[in-house]
Amino acid sequence: MSLSPSRVFAELNAVRPPDQPSPLMGTAVVVGGSVAGLLAARVLSDYAYSVVIIDRDDPQLPGARAGVPQGTQLHALLPGGLLHLERLFPEFREQALARGAVEAPPASRRNYLDGRLKVVVPDDADSLAGSRPLLEGLIRQQVLRLPNVKTVTARATGLVFDGAAVTGVRCDVGGVPGVESADLVVDAMGRSSKLSDWLERAGWERPVTRRMAVHLNYATALFRRPAVTPASTVVLALNTPRMAADVAGAAFFAIEDGRWMAMMAGYGDNRPGRTGEDFVRRLRKQFPPEFGDVAGQEMLGDVQTYHHADSRRRDFHALRRFPAGLVSVGDAVASFNPVYGQGMTAGALHAACLSTYLRSGPDLTVPAHQYLALQKVVVDAAWSISTSADLALPHVDGPYPRGHRITSWASRQIIAATVTDVTTARRFNEVVSMQEHPRSLTRPGVLLGAVRANRRAR
Ligand SMILES: Cc1cc2nc3c(=O)[nH]c(=O)nc-3n(C[C@H](O)[C@H](O)[C@H](O)COP(=O)(O)OP(=O)(O)OC[C@H]3O[C@@H](n4cnc5c(N)ncnc54)[C@H](O)[C@@H]3O)c2cc1C
Structure with missing residues (x-):
């Protein structure tokens, strides 16, 4: 009997790492060492003798990096995501606070809808606010402490097959071709993942990619935070299409190093906040007074912009033929309109799918259908949250479910x-x-x- 999606979702949200490692395989290779890949590597460390993470960026690089161009933009860690991180890394909160992340209990958060302050939810879960490089760097540090995990700085260029199974990853290490052999390969290459091309090139089907064009324009800027931080440290203001505003939403968070990180977003031809002047003027004029207070502080550096064309999902679960020894996680499977802040938490839930799958002691010589079925529940849930809200936008014209x-x-x-x-x-x-x-x-x-x-x- 198959479980209802709600039940599967609840069980995935309750997943904890096993008490004891129970290796099922020799080597697992994760391609992509960003949030989703690192969380998959953490799970795999309990089930593989060794885990290799391949990324084209040097893991020692501080700050925003080329492989994650969205890294300069404001990133919210949803309370659901924080719960997963704390289970995978018991010291996560303590370490994040030590690096300057700011605790965001419900009382410190304010949410506006069309300029009206939302009711405060007394026992809503808490979260942490920090820049994306801080959160990702901390996850990486925790993962690389594990004795059976290592990183390789290389560009993955394809898969190695043995019959109907993937047995390795082809890499380019500074112009020198090489192969990392694996019992299980995890694609965590983000939304531009080349896995579909690699599958097709090797004679397999490519998954259907579903897209919803959102044409979202992000702008993020940093401001100095006063010595005494105001009580509201995470403030969001969303404008629905009823407001006919050219800025669809804005937010600011207190982050490490005594800074505010503020963002605003518009759709289609609306590109608010491209210059420092415009950014400050709109925060002051178009949003509640707290935004004006932030805009009144010294701006640190330039405004960073980012265009997000579409939400997209690749339906691996629907493929009739899929090789053994291969799974995908994170944005490589589905990436959503970022204003809902789901990406990192969805990646954590994919790691929970991997954990549930591996805990069942699967036969790795056959395709991971059980994993793909669990992951479909997570992707469907996140997709429905994001696309149902996007379909209310005047410029989004389907597909309508x-x-x-x-x-x-x-x-x-x-x-x-x-x-x-x-x-x-x-x-x-x-x-x-x-x-x-x-x-x-x-x-x-x-x-x-x-x-x-x-x-x-x-
Ligand atoms: C503007 C914006 C704002 C966002 N805001 C939020 C937010 O508020 N909250 C939230 O939770 N999420 C947010 N997200 C989503 C979030 O950034 C992603 O979901 C998150 O980074 C997890 O993605 P990932 O690990 O799957 O892929 P990515 O972070 O995109 O990383 C992919 C990795 O793969 C590597 N790679 C790619 N190809 C190769 C190759 N051939 N060989 C080797 N390495 C390779 C890259 O170097 C990179 O490290 C936002 C996204 C955008 C665009």
């Missing part, structure tokens, strides 16, 4: 109710922070509660 009209009406009711109703806000937060499956919002009681709250508010 079945029942779109009714689900979009229901989600408008729920989102509106999060401004005034604690119960709806808590349920909604649990879903958007990926601790609960989105189906939990479709229960009749939840919708009815939201409709009633909206009537009361009117």
Whole structure:
């Protein structure tokens, strides 16, 4: 009997590392040493004698790096993601705080929707705020402490096959070709992963890639934080299309080294905040007063921009033929509109899928269908959160899922109710922070509660 997606999602969210390592394989090779690849490597360290992480960037590079161009942009670690990180690395919070990350309990967070302050959810989970290089660097440090994990700085160029199984990765190490042999290869090459091309080149099917064009324009800038940090350290303001604003949203977080990191985003031809002047003016004029306070501080460096064309997912689970010894994690499988902050947490949930799969003692000489089925649950959940919100944007023209009209009406009711109703806000937060499956919002009681709250508010 197959389990419901909500049940699978709940079980993945409860996954913990095993008490004892139980090696199933000799070597696992992870291609891509960013957040999703590092978390997969952490899981594999319990099931492989040795784990090799291949990345084209030198792991010692501090700060933002070429392989992760989004690294300069504001990155929210959702409470669901933090829970996974703390289970995988028991010292994660302590180490993050020691490096200057800022604790973000519910009382320190403020959320605005169309300029209205949302109700405070008293026992919502807490999180941590830090720059993307800080979070990624800390995960890397924890993973590379494991005695059976090592990194290789190289560009992966293809796969090695033996019949219907992948047995290694071809690499280019400073112009010299080489091979890393593996019992299991993990593709963690991010949203531009070349795995589909490599499969096709070797005579396998390529997965269908589904896309939703969002044309999102991000801009992020750093400001000096005053010596006494204000009580609100994580502030988000989202404008729905009803506001007819050219800035779709803005946020600022307190991060390490006494700085604020602030971002704003627009869609299509709206590219707010490309210059320092424009960035500061809009924060002051178009957002609640806290944003103006941040904009009043000294700007550190230039505004960093980033264009995100689409959300995309590659449906590996739907392939009829797929080789053994191969799985994919993170953005290589699905990457979403970043304003919802799901990417790193989705990567952590993919690591939980890998952990569940390996714990079942699978036969690695056959394709990892069980893993792909678990991962589909996570991807479907994240995809539905992100695309259902994006379909409400005037410039997004599909693809529309079945029942779109009714689900979009229901989600408008729920989102509106999060401004005034604690119960709806808590349920909604649990879903958007990926601790609960989105189906939990479709229960009749939840919708009815939201409709009633909206009537009361009117
Ligand atoms: C503007 C923006 C803002 C975002 N904000 C958030 C946020 O607030 N919260 C959140 O959780 N997520 C956010 N994300 C998503 C987040 O960045 C990703 O989900 C996260 O980095 C995990 O991705 P990944 O590890 O799968 O891939 P990536 O981080 O893209 O890393 C891919 C890695 O693969 C390596 N690589 C690629 N090809 C090769 C090759 N051939 N050989 C060797 N190495 C290779 C690269 O060097 C890189 O290290 C945002 C994304 C964007 C674009």
